[in-house]
Amino acid sequence: MTISANHTAPDQTSKAPTEDALSQTATKFGITAEDYMLPARHQIEMVDPDGRLLPEGEQGTEPGHEYPLPGDEELLAAYEQLVVGRRVNDQNSALVRQGRMAVYPSSHGQEACQVAAALCLSDGDWMFPTYRDAVAVMTRGVDPVQVMTIFRGDWHGGFDPLEHKVGIQCTPLTTQLLHAVGVAHAAKLRGEDTVVLAMCGDGATSEGDFHEALNFAAVFHLPVIFFVQNNKYAISVPLAHQSVAPSLAHKAVGYGMAGERVDGNDVVALLAVLDRAVKLAREGSGPLLIEANTYRMQAHTNADDDTRYRESSEVAEWRAKDPVNRMRTYLTDRGLLDDDGEARIREKAEAVATQLRDGLSEDVPVDPQELFRHVFSAPTPQLKEQSALLADELARDASTEEAGK
Amino acid sequence: MSTTITTSSEANGNVSAATARAAASAAALSEASGPQPVTMAKALNTALADAMHADSSVLVFGEDVGLLGGVFRITDGLTAIFGEQRCFDTPLAESGIVGMAVGMAMNGMRPVIEMQFDAFAYPAFEQIISHVAKMHNRTRGAVKLPMVIRIPYGGGIGGVEHHCDSSESYYAHTAGLKVFTPATVADGYRMLREAIDSDDPVVFMEPKKLYWSKDLVDLAELRSAHAAAASAGSSSEGRAAVARPGTDATLIAYGPSVPTALAAAEAAALEGRSLEVIDVRTIVPFDDATVCESVRKTGRAVVIAEAHGFASVSSEIVARVQERCFHHLAAPIRRVTGFDIPYPAPKLEKYYLPGVDRILDAVDDLQWEN
Ligand SMILES: Cc1ncc(C[n+]2csc(CCOP(=O)(O)OP(=O)(O)O)c2C)c(N)n1
Ligand SMILES: [Mg+2]
Numbered sequence: 001m002t003i004s005a006n007h008t009a010p011d012q013t014s015k016a017p018t019e020d021a022l023s024q025t026a027t028k029f030g031i032t033a034e035d036y037m038l039p040a041r042h043q044i045e046m047v048d049p050d051g052r053l054l055p056e057g058e059q060g061t062e063p064g065h066e067y068p069l070p071g072d073e074e075l076l077a078a079y080e081q082l083v084v085g086r087r088v089n090d091q092n093s094a095l096v097r098q099g100r101m102a103v104y105p106s107s108h109g110q111e112a113c114q115v116a117a118a119l120c121l122s123d124g125d126w127m128f129p130t131y132r133d134a135v136a137v138m139t140r141g142v143d144p145v146q147v148m149t150i151f152r153g154d155w156h157g158g159f160d161p162l163e164h165k166v167g168i169q170c171t172p173l174t175t176q177l178l179h180a181v182g183v184a185h186a187a188k189l190r191g192e193d194t195v196v197l198a199m200c201g202d203g204a205t206s207e208g209d210f211h212e213a214l215n216f217a218a219v220f221h222l223p224v225i226f227f228v229q230n231n232k233y234a235i236s237v238p239l240a241h242q243s244v245a246p247s248l249a250h251k252a253v254g255y256g257m258a259g260e261r262v263d264g265n266d267v268v269a270l271l272a273v274l275d276r277a278v279k280l281a282r283e284g285s286g287p288l289l290i291e292a293n294t295y296r297m298q299a300h301t302n303a304d305d306d307t308r309y310r311e312s313s314e315v316a317e318w319r320a321k322d323p324v325n326r327m328r329t330y331l332t333d334r335g336l337l338d339d340d341g342e343a344r345i346r347e348k349a350e351a352v353a354t355q356l357r358d359g360l361s362e363d364v365p366v367d368p369q370e371l372f373r374h375v376f377s378a379p380t381p382q383l384k385e386q387s388a389l390l391a392d393e394l395a396r397d398a399s400t401e402e403a404g405k
Numbered sequence: 406m407s408t409t410i411t412t413s414s415e416a417n418g419n420v421s422a423a424t425a426r427a428a429a430s431a432a433a434l435s436e437a438s439g440p441q442p443v444t445m446a447k448a449l450n451t452a453l454a455d456a457m458h459a460d461s462s463v464l465v466f467g468e469d470v471g472l473l474g475g476v477f478r479i480t481d482g483l484t485a486i487f488g489e490q491r492c493f494d495t496p497l498a499e500s501g502i503v504g505m506a507v508g509m510a511m512n513g514m515r516p517v518i519e520m521q522f523d524a525f526a527y528p529a530f531e532q533i534i535s536h537v538a539k540m541h542n543r544t545r546g547a548v549k550l551p552m553v554i555r556i557p558y559g560g561g562i563g564g565v566e567h568h569c570d571s572s573e574s575y576y577a578h579t580a581g582l583k584v585f586t587p588a589t590v591a592d593g594y595r596m597l598r599e600a601i602d603s604d605d606p607v608v609f610m611e612p613k614k615l616y617w618s619k620d621l622v623d624l625a626e627l628r629s630a631h632a633a634a635a636s637a638g639s640s641s642e643g644r645a646a647v648a649r650p651g652t653d654a655t656l657i658a659y660g661p662s663v664p665t666a667l668a669a670a671e672a673a674a675l676e677g678r679s680l681e682v683i684d685v686r687t688i689v690p691f692d693d694a695t696v697c698e699s700v701r702k703t704g705r706a707v708v709i710a711e712a713h714g715f716a717s718v719s720s721e722i723v724a725r726v727q728e729r730c731f732h733h734l735a736a737p738i739r740r741v742t743g744f745d746i747p748y749p750a751p752k753l754e755k756y757y758l759p760g761v762d763r764i765l766d767a768v769d770d771l772q773w774e775n
Contacts, residue, residue: 156542160544161511162511162547162548163547167511172531175504178500178504178507179507179536181501181504182507182508183509183511186508186509186512187512189464209531209532211498212500213504215496216505373546374542374544377546377549381690381691381694382690382691382693
């Protein structure tokens with residue numbers, strides 16, 4: 001089993017393939033690799049909080065960081081999903097208050113990020129969401145009740161990730177980013193042009209797996225878009241306690257990938273930036289890191305009291321930047337949306353809310369024997385024993401009950 | 406000895422993948438027939454190569470597993486034969502290796518990944534416990550993770566700090582993981598092939614003390630036996646082996662402790678005591694039937710493991726046997742395990758590791774006078 005001593009080291013003079021591809025992409029835009037990797041000086045923003053389209057010179061774009069305005073149809077579709085997403089968030093929070101659901105980490109205020117993350121992908125692409133990204137998962141087309149099953153309490157998940165090409169809604173922070181890397185790597189080895197979008201929050205960027213995932217994606221030159229929703233808090237801890245980097249998007253350059261900042265409450269800018277990222281990744285640019293600047297309007301979950309760590313004035317400031325209102329004004333002003341259109345969209349949103357109310361109010365029967373069914377492909381002798389034990393216990397309970405009648 | 410892979414020229418990255426592949430297939434065909442002295446390392450290496458030949462979705466990656474062939478040379482030659490897409494080095498990050506394997510397994514691959522040493526697998530603990538073990542369960546079986554995490558483990562090699570941990574109990578304690586550990590060269594081949602074939606994630610614990618131990622085995626025969634078993638849908642998973650039959654007491658051991666138990670049985674035989682040795686083989690799933698059948702027959706048992714005894718696989722075995730065989734026991738079950746101390750420095754490890762004398766002392770204590 002010995003190896004010969006005369007191993008030839010790989011040719012040190014040839015550049016790593018990733019480095020080549022990076023400079024190739026940069027050359028395509030007529031800028032240096034550094035300027036390609038570093039985010040533009042300002043975040044990309046297209047429609048301001050009042051719903052007005054910013055003049056091109058004020059959108060934060062720069063040479064090599066240029067973003068065409070998405071088409072009207074895409075924007076209307078996005079607006080519809082924004083309204084549905086907002087309704088879903090508020091319906092779910094209400095269901096928690098009514099005790100129908102154990103917990104709901106709402107993305108109220110972050111709906112533009114949720115919607116754009118799903119809409120930028122094609123059917124064959126993959127998405128890896130977190131606990132807060134239920135609206136993104138629904139926008140991708142997963143049945144709303146199946147999505148909410150994870151919070152309903154009868155099983156730890158409700159949809160088939162393979163069917164929808166959506167990872168489990170992941171709670172151990174940033175662990176899912178590595179799964180995204182693996183899915184992209186497998187696809188690349190088979191020569192498929194799958195793009196993978198991997199989501200996490202601002203606080204999560206401190207985790208070790210964030211680093212490992214970005215580095216792996218860059219070294220293996222994989223089409224993964226790391227999409228960070230910077231909603232300013234990790235439960236109670238503000239971003240200043242997580243990182244003193246110039247921005248989270250600046251972390252990209254350390255891995256040899258491109259970073260960009262975008263107004264996370266402006267779905268127009270989000271779609272523009274994410275659409276381009278998907279296109280670049282599919283064309284072989286390697287991974288990208290996109291930071292969306294947004295705000296968590298509600299407490300971390302219903303169990304959290306956000307008055308302990310932030311001022312209501314700060315929340316009020318962000319209310320004025322609401323992603324849904326902003327888009328409504330913009331589309332109405334452009335004549336793309338009228339009262340009828342608005343009413344039709346609201347009806348759709350109401351239908352989803354009804355679906356959620358019905359689905360989550362339903363008392364779904366649980367099967368105790370299912371506890372043993374999905375641990376391994378086939379139950380071990382030990383699991384069979386334990387399953388028989390529980391069956392016997394339940395049978396005895398039932399006969400005692402019967403006798404008591 | 407002629408084998409499937411790895412002459413020194415193949416291991417050298419100069420050989421083109423196609424040439425190497427042709428050479429490898431030729432070598433496999435002309436492999437010496439009949440039993441040959443083969444190391445555990447060679448058997449594992451051959452199992453990997455054969456699995457990669459059999460299924461193009463089998464990928465091998467980890468730290469130094471490419472050009473170098475792994476620090477224990479278990480992946481020697483695989484990159485030369487199968488190319489850098491099938492066997493490759495990753496950045497130095499264990500959580501990254503396991504997490505990426507999870508994604509690859511979700512997307513049609515069968516990754517076989519190497520943790521360089523037992524104690525350097527700990528950065529990957531979160532991925533293993535929170536995802537590898539749970540994905541099947543939380544998706545009701547929709548997502549299976551057919552992946553193998555190979556971990557060289559255990560002491561007895563004079564290793565420095567952090568290179569000799571017996572970490573099997575952490576994995577065995579986690580629901581959703583299978584834990585295999587071979588003790589013989591033939592089992593090294595057979596069990597690794599079965600681990601790779603399994604649709605469930607397997608933590609494959611390789612006793613590093615045994616990497617260089619040799620048995621007389623016929624690799625070609627093992628290969629065809631595996632093919633026959635696989636096509637018949639049968640597997641030795643969950644089956645312990647009677648490594649040495651006996652009548653007076655049962656020694657229950659696994660992995661690195663099996664040769665020690667066999668040596669103790671040999672010594673006891675000279676003193677007129679017949680000890681049966683059970684090789685657990687797969688810690689999860691555990692073979693209660695074989696273990697208990699032996700203990701019911703002999704009425705006495707000693708469990709042997711290198712790991713610390715407290716809250717360990719050895720405690721579990723004692724508990725299980727006691728629950729199932731109490732009325733057949735002539736004496737309390739004894740354990741011979743590592744002490745509950747961090748793994749000691751090389752010059753002290755002989756005091757720590759279960760040895761023949763300590764095992765025989767425990768056997769002597771099994772209330773023979775009654
Ligand atoms: C590894 C890990 N540590 C701690 C937690 C508990 N936890 C859940 S959410 C959260 C805050 C995460 O903040 P951020 O990444 O900014 O995402 P946000 O909740 O704001 O969307 C924490 C600490 C966890 N889920 N996983
Ligand atoms: Mg946050």
